[in-house]
Amino acid sequence: MPLDINQVSDSVSEDALSEEGRRSPSPLPHWLRRSIGRASEISTVQRIIKQRQIHTICEEGRCPNRGECYAQKTATFLLMGPTCTRACGFCQVDKGHAPMPLDPEEPQKIAESVRLLGLRYVVLTSVARDDLPDQGAGWFAQTMEAVRQVNPEAQIEVLTPDFWGGTAGSTQRQRIATVVKAQPACYNHNVETVRRLQSPVRRGAKYARSLQVLQIAKELDSSIPTKSGLMLGHGETQAEVVEAMQDLRAVRCDRLTLGQYMRPSLAHLPVQKYWTPEEFEQLGAIARNLGFTHVRSGPLVRSSYHAGESE
Secondary structure, eight states: OEEEOOOOOOOOOTTTTSHHHHHOOOOOOGGGOOEEEEHHHHHHHHHHHHHTTOEEHHHHTTOTTHHHHHHTTEEEEEESOSEESSOOTTOOSEEOSSOOOOOTTHHHHHHHHHHHHTOSEEEEEEOOOTTSTTTTHHHHHHHHHHHHHHOTTOEEEEEOOOOOOSSSSSOHHHHHHHHHHTOOSEEEOOOBSOGGGHHHHSTTOOHHHHHHHHHHHHHHOTTSOEEEEEEEOSSOOHHHHHHHHHHHHHTTOOEEEEEEOOOSSTTSOOOOOOOOHHHHHHHHHHHHHHTOSEEEESTTOOTTTTTTSOO
């Protein structure tokens, strides 16, 4: 039996944080209402990850596409626990300054889950772990190795944080090099929003720093495709979105995802605009004209949506 999206939205008012704004979210546009897949497919994945006490961003972020991706043998695992050391205004993942210690068995648990689910394309992402000396770069590499030992034919995409924190340890470039050396099928790092809106949307992150992640990854190994994405609906203009695309192409970013931000709860940033499917189609065409080789642009697109498919 199909399940319906259970997402919270909000009216696009000037005083979005008013008491009325908190009490009276507006309904989602019809194009954002869809089935997320068969309950049996979702419950199978949920059972396997719960038994192993691991996490997926599909579940932590309540992704509207998770049923479709599970059916297509794709999933995105969330490494290093469910608690992030940062507090981005759009993100569903839990925040806190004292994340859990790393589970030494997590890489093997994820590898076994990939085998049990028969996944052909695996995306590994993580919370930001500014508390760790290498920001978790070595954990990405260790998990990739574990997955390949059990599932040698599975392709692995990584979606990393910016590897920039206040702890002593390796440099950002060294951390990125650790992941690149493990040879992912694609290196993804999201800029999330346009330059002007970075501060309210991505607390603790910087636009130039994110572009630098993609630039370094490409410099270290030009054969590995790089990828980034934006969530629209925070108040950006089309011109600003195009500027972000151009900035990404300037650092030789190959792939792009564009999707609609949907407010996870009333504690998160309100939606300023719902971009229409036609507007997403137009932005996708612009992206292809700019030279992106793989573009996914649509209201329900997320970073890992159809990640294993060629254009």
